[in-house]
Amino acid sequence: xxxxxxxxxxxxxxxxxxxxxxxxxxxxxxxxxxxxxxxxxxxxxxxxxxxxxxxxxxxxxxxxxxxxxxxxxxxxxxxxxxxxxxxxxxxxxxxxxxxxxxxxxxxxxxxxxxxxxxxxxxxxxxxxxxxxxxxxxxxxxxxxxxxxxxx
Amino acid sequence: xxxxxxxxxxxxxxxxxxxxxxxxxxxxxxxxxxxxxxxxxxxxxxxxxxxxxxxxxxxxxxxxxxxxxxxxxxxxxxxxxxxxxxxxxxxxxxxxxxxxxxxxxxxxxxxxxxxxxxxxxxxxxxxxxxxxxxxxxxxxxxxxxxxxxxx
Numbered sequence: 176x177x178x179x180x181x182x183x184x185x186x187x188x189x190x191x192x193x194x195x196x197x198x199x200x201x202x203x204x205x206x207x208x209x210x211x212x213x214x215x216x217x218x219x220x221x222x223x224x225x226x227x228x229x230x231x232x233x234x235x236x237x238x239x240x241x242x243x244x245x246x247x248x249x250x251x252x253x254x255x256x257x258x259x260x261x262x263x264x265x266x267x268x269x270x271x272x273x274x275x276x277x278x279x280x281x282x283x284x285x286x287x288x289x290x291x292x293x294x295x296x297x298x299x300x301x302x303x304x305x306x307x308x309x310x311x312x313x314x315x316x317x318x319x320x321x322x323x324x325x326x
Numbered sequence: 327x328x329x330x331x332x333x334x335x336x337x338x339x340x341x342x343x344x345x346x347x348x349x350x351x352x353x354x355x356x357x358x359x360x361x362x363x364x365x366x367x368x369x370x371x372x373x374x375x376x377x378x379x380x381x382x383x384x385x386x387x388x389x390x391x392x393x394x395x396x397x398x399x400x401x402x403x404x405x406x407x408x409x410x411x412x413x414x415x416x417x418x419x420x421x422x423x424x425x426x427x428x429x430x431x432x433x434x435x436x437x438x439x440x441x442x443x444x445x446x447x448x449x450x451x452x453x454x455x456x457x458x459x460x461x462x463x464x465x466x467x468x469x470x471x472x473x474x475x476x477x
Contacts, residue, residue: 219409219410219411220409221409221420221440223438223458226461227461228460228461229420229422229438229460231407231409256382258370258371258372258382258454259370260370260416260442260444260453260454261416262413262414262415262416262444263413263414263415264413264414264416265411265412265413265415265416265417265418266416267416267418267442267453267454269372269380269454269456271380287374287380287456289372289440289442289454289456291411291418291440291442293411293413302411302418303409303411303418303420303440305420305438305440305456305458307374307456307458309379309380310377310378310379
């Protein structure tokens with residue numbers, strides 16, 4: 176499962192939006208080669224899955240997706256309420272992921288994700304995916320309800 | 327508590343690092359004026375406190391800090407293992423926050439934060455603070471242990 180089709184590395188994403196589309200498409204299809212094509216091949220990329228540890232480096236990030244895809248989650252992800260901070264070399268998208276089982280329209284949960292892309296010689300690539308489970312049944316205009324006292 | 331000293335708005339942060347230092351300094355001192363000086367005054371800024379909802383817009387973010395500071399948490403925050411993606415107009419820092427009660431050296435908890443800054447006419451300002459409680463007793467080389475099945 177650890178081999179990667181090298182042809183994947185040659186694909187280019189001319190915009191951060193296209194990299195983001197490829198990211199969620201690979202996620203829905205559980206396609207590890209397509210997923211890792213989205214990421215910059217660097218020791219400094221960061222991935223935090225919902226409730227998981229902070230993974231640093233391409234290898235650690237790849238291993239985590241291999242493990243997640245091994246469970247073959249049949250999920251659809253729709254991103255809504257995107258807040259963008261895009262500049263010349265870095266693009267940051269804060270999104271709400273609405274996650275639903277495949278074949279079901281209504282989302283079963285929301286995840287807040289901060290996705291960061293950088294412009295490389297190989298086009299736009301993901302360098303950070305930081306995902307957090309949304310608290311149950313909250314609305315944006317409610318006060319925050321931290322689960323512990325660290326903030 | 328909703329008024330803000332306008333003089334705060336005139337302070338400049340010549341680098342994203344200085345904005346970040348000011349952010350954690352304001353947090354430790356529970357200083358709402360200093361905290362909001364760090365943020366871009368925009369409807370599109372995003373803040374996710376650990377376990378809390380996703381807040382969008384300067385007012386919502388300010389209200390959340392007012393509420394947090396009202397509890398006057400006596401905390402020290404040290405940031406470690408910073409991964410930086412800094413470009414001309416946007417800087418992204420992925421950090422581990424080691425949080426400890428004031429007067430105590432040993433951290434009582436870790437928070438993963440993705441901090442995003444943009445270069446404005448008023449210097450570098452924060453536009454995203456996305457914070458996630460670290461799972462208990464994990465290490466970076468362990469596989470991720472998501473708390474639910476959304477990823």
